[in-house]
Structures are given as C-alpha cells and as structure tokens.
Amino acid sequence: xxxxxxxxxxxxxxxxxxxxxxxxxxxxxxxxxxxxxxxxxxxxxxxxxxxxxxxxxxxxxxxxxxxxxxxxxxxxxxxxxxxxxxxxxxxxxxxxxxxxxxxxxxxxxxxxxxxxxxxxxxxxxxxxxxxxxxxxxxxxxxxxxxxxxxxxxxxxxxxxxxxxxxxxxxxxxxxxxxxxxxxxxxxxxxxxxxxxxxxxxxxxxxxxxxxxxxxxxxxxxxxxxxxxxxxxxxxxxxxxxxxxxxxxxxxxxxxxxxxxxxxxxxxxxxxxxxxxxxxxxxxxxxxxxxxxxxxxxxxxxxxxxxxxxxxxxxxxxxxxxxxxxxxxxxxxxxxxxxxxxxxxxxxxxxxxxxxxxxxxxxxxxxxxxxxxxxx
Numbered sequence: 578x579x580x581x582x583x584x585x586x587x588x589x590x591x592x593x594x595x596x597x598x599x600x601x602x603x604x605x606x607x608x609x610x611x612x613x614x615x616x617x618x619x620x621x622x623x624x625x626x627x628x629x630x631x632x633x634x635x636x637x638x639x640x641x642x643x644x645x646x647x648x649x650x651x652x653x654x655x656x657x658x659x660x661x662x663x664x665x666x667x668x669x670x671x672x673x674x675x676x677x678x679x680x681x682x683x684x685x686x687x688x689x690x691x692x693x694x695x696x697x698x699x700x701x702x703x704x705x706x707x708x709x710x711x712x713x714x715x716x717x718x719x720x721x722x723x724x725x726x727x728x729x730x731x732x733x734x735x736x737x738x739x740x741x742x743x744x745x746x747x748x749x750x751x752x753x754x755x756x757x758x759x760x761x762x763x764x765x766x767x768x769x770x771x772x773x774x775x776x777x778x779x780x781x782x783x784x785x786x787x788x789x790x791x792x793x794x795x796x797x798x799x800x801x802x803x804x805x806x807x808x809x810x811x812x813x814x815x816x817x818x819x820x821x822x823x824x825x826x827x828x829x830x831x832x833x834x835x836x837x838x839x840x841x842x843x844x845x846x847x848x849x850x851x852x853x854x855x856x857x858x859x860x861x862x863x864x865x866x867x868x869x870x871x872x873x874x875x876x877x878x879x880x881x882x883x884x885x886x887x888x889x890x891x892x893x894x895x896x897x898x899x900x901x902x903x904x905x906x907x908x909x910x911x912x913x914x915x916x917x918x919x920x921x922x923x924x925x926x927x928x929x930x931x932x933x934x935x936x937x938x939x940x941x942x943x944x945x946x947x948x949x950x951x952x
Contacts, residue, residue: 597711601679601704605914616912620936623914625751625781625892627814628932629866631849632859635815638852639845650844657842657851661822664854665794671824673833674850676841678780678808678821682709685743685804685823687836689774690715694742697733701752701921703778706745716740726753726886726894730765737769744769747778749785752921752928754888759791766801774829777805780821781890783812783860784867790889797824804829809846811891812863813853820846867891870931877941881948892930894918901925904947911943 604623611619654674662669675681686709690696696710700719707717718741720732733744744765748756757765766775777793785792793805804825810816820842823833853859874893878885884896897904905917905927918926929940 592714594711594714598708599704601708602920604916605909607914610909610912610914614910614912619912619914620932620939621914622930622932622936622940623916623928624816625811625890625930626816627811627863627891628930628936629814629859629863631814631817632853632856634856634859635813635849635853638848639818642845642848645844648844650840650842650847652839654842654847657820657822657847660851660854661824665824667794667797667824668827670827671797671830673823673825673830673837674842674847675821675823675837676846677810677819678778678806679705680841681806681821681823681833682706682776683712684833684836685774685776686710686713686715688832689742691742693740695738695740696743696745697736697741698745699728699733699747699750701918701923702745702747703751704920706747706776710743715742722750722753722755726750726755728755728757728761730757730761730768733765734768737773741773744773744775745778746775747780748790749781749888749890751781751890752892752916752918752923752926753886753894754890754892755886756785756787756790756889758787758789760789762791762793762796766796766803771802773802775801775803777803779805780808780811782807783864784891785889786868787889794824797826800826802826802829809850809853812860813850813856814859814863815846815849815853818843818846818849820850866933867931870934870937873934873937874929874931874941877937877944881941881944883944892928894923894926894928896926898925900951901927904944907947908940908943911946913940913943915940 607619658669658672661672682705690713692714695716697718698706700721710717718736779792782792796803804823808821886894916928
C-alpha cells in the first residue's frame with residue numbers, strides 16, 4: 578500500500594452530508610471594518626449584542642475565578658444549574674449548560690435525529706437548526722411565516738409526517754423579531770403527537786414586552802415534550818465567553834447529556850453566568866435601553882419612509898428595497914455595521930441591532946445622508 582506524496586490532494590472522502598452544509602456567516606467584526614476602510618470609530622449594529630456591555634456582577638465573578646484556572650471546570654456546571662433552577666422554578670437536573678445556544682442545537686440533533694428524519698422550522702429563521710439537521714443527514718421542512726411575519730400553528734401542523742422528529746420555534750424570531758403568541762403555541766403543542774420534540778428558542782425572551790408572550794417554561798412544568806433554549810449572550814452581555822442552556826424534563830436532559838462533551842463550558846463562563854442571573858439592575862437597564870432604542874429607530878425609519886417589522890427583540894428588520902445591498906455597503910464605508918438579510922432569503926432587507934441612543938442616531942443619520950445622495 579502506498580501513501581500520497583507531500584503536496585498531493587488527500588483522497589479521504591468526507592460524509593456526503595457535508596455537501597449540504599452552509600457554514601454560519603457571522604457579522605463583520607469591528608477591527609475588520611476599521612482596517613478595510615481606515616476608520617477610527619465603528620458602530621456595530623449587526624450581531625444583536627448588548628451595547629450596554631456585560632453584567633458588572635459577571636465581570637467581578639470572572640475576576641474572582643482567575644486564581645483557579647489550573648483546575649478543570651465543573652463538568653455539569655452544577656452551581657449554574659442550581660442558580661437557573663431557583664430563577665426559573667425548575668429542578669437543577671432539568672437543565673443542561675452548553676457552549677452557547679449553538680452547541681445545544683447540535684446536541685439535540687445528535688441525540689434525536691436519524692438519517693431521513695424531518696425537522697420543521699419557520700421560514701425565515703435562525704440557520705443553525707438547518708445546519709444541525711443536515712449534519713445528521715436529516716430533512717428540513719420550511720414553513721413560511723404569514724404576513725406580517727406571523728407564526729401559524731395550522732401551517733406547521735399541515736406539514737407533519739411520520740418522519741417529523743423536531744419542531745423549532747424561535748420566539749422572538751431571528752431575523753424578523755416577531756413571536757408566537759401563547760395561545761398559538763398551545764394550539765400547536767396540544768395537536769402534535771408526543772413523539773415530536775418541540776424546541777422553543779427564547780434567546781431574546783428578555784426583550785419581549787407582549788402580554789401574550791410565552792417563554793415555554795410553563796409548558797415544561799405541565800409535562801409537554803418541550804425543551805427551551807436560552808443564552809447569556811444577549812441581555813446579560815456575555816457573548817464573548819459562550820454560555821447557554823436548555824431547560825426540559827429530566828428525561829430529555831438525561832438524553833442530551835449522553836452526547837455532551839465533557840468540560841464543554843469553561844470555568845469563567847460558568848462563574849460569570851451564575852452571577853449575571855442575579856444582576857437584576859443590569860437586566861432592567863438593558864431592557865429599558867432596548868425599549869427606548871427600538872422606538873428611536875422606529876421613529877427614525879418612519880421619517881425616512883423605510884418600512885420595518887415591529888420587533889419583540891433587540892433588533893429590527895428594515896426593508897430598504899432593491900438597493901439594500903448598496904446601502905449596506907455605503908453604511909460600512911461610513912463605519913456602521915448592520916446585517917444583510919440575504920442569507921434568510923430577504924435580499925431587500927437589513928437587520929439592525931438596537932444599540933445605545935448615540936449609536937442608533939449615528940445609523941439613522943447615515944441612512945438619511947445615503948438616501949439624500951441617491952436622489
């Protein structure tokens with residue numbers, strides 16, 4: 578047997594499933610835009626980050642943890658799980674702590690999907706659900722949202738088959754900012770067979786202000802086959818250390834733990850997240866800033882005659898028309914990063930994260946200048 582020589586192409590064949598995968602495309606980082614356009618100041622409103630910054634209590638917890646970095650982290654994130662249990666009214670063994678919400682999606686896919694199994698997702702929505710299914714050679718069934726980007730239990734139930742294994746609900750939904758009302762969610766859950774797992778992604782739940790919004794926790798308490806996904810990247814401002822979690826019945830959590838890697842969440846992330854849960858002052862301030870920022874952007878877009886979808890999240894989907902790509906580029910050149918919605922099949926739209934009042938005004942001023950110049 579001979580081996581290929583140095584410099585030759587490898588002949589090892591990857592799994593066919595990889596041919597269907599589309600790697601996640603993150604928003605441009607600040608440093609890249611600074612280097613590319615020679616800018617000193619850049620406003621980033623592309624990745625739905627908390628512009629208020631991280632929880633101060635989380636920062637102090639990280640500082641306190643530094644002397645113990647020679648120790649492995651707690652494999653089960655027990656302190657954090659207990660804190661989550663107290664916060665949400667569930668038992669500690671009803672949580673799995675993960676390296677961001679993305680890892681939880683991968684664990685769900687590994688634990689439950691066989692080749693040919695189907696997942697049902699709203700369209701458009703977060704792309705990682707599709708990625709996880711394709712990785713396991715599954716099939717993705719997309720259910721278009723109704724106008725104006727509204728969820729429909731009826732439409733989702735209409736596509737169910739014997740192969741349906743998982744239903745994903747991102748509520749508030751990324752990139753539309755819309756949500757599934759509690760009555761609609763109950764209608765869906767009451768009509769699904771027990772063999773179907775429903776994943777309720779509530780990464781943006783803290784920003785939802787609608788009275789009929791549900792974060793899914795009550796459905797877990799009532800015994801529905803539901804797992805809720807959440808993250809510390811948004812309201813708590815801890816995107817840089819990657820920590821998320823799932824809440825579900827003890828049985829579902831046991832299943833997910835079977836496919837989890839050991840030491841998946843580092844010690845600093847565990848300590849920071851456990852402290853951030855109790856930082857109500859930071860959470861309240863972040864909510865207030867976001868609510869004020871949403872209305873600031875709504876009013877600014879309305880003055881510019883730019884249509885938008887009302888959002889229950891910390892971002893707004895705006896319709897810029899056929900020149901959206903050009904406007905996106907012109908904003909970059911002015912040092913303002915937003916997110917093109919082309920990847921969600923919305924080529925005429927931009928997704929704008931809500932920032933500080935100053936950042937929001939900088940975006941609106943730049944949009945006004947661009948629109949004036951284009952006339």
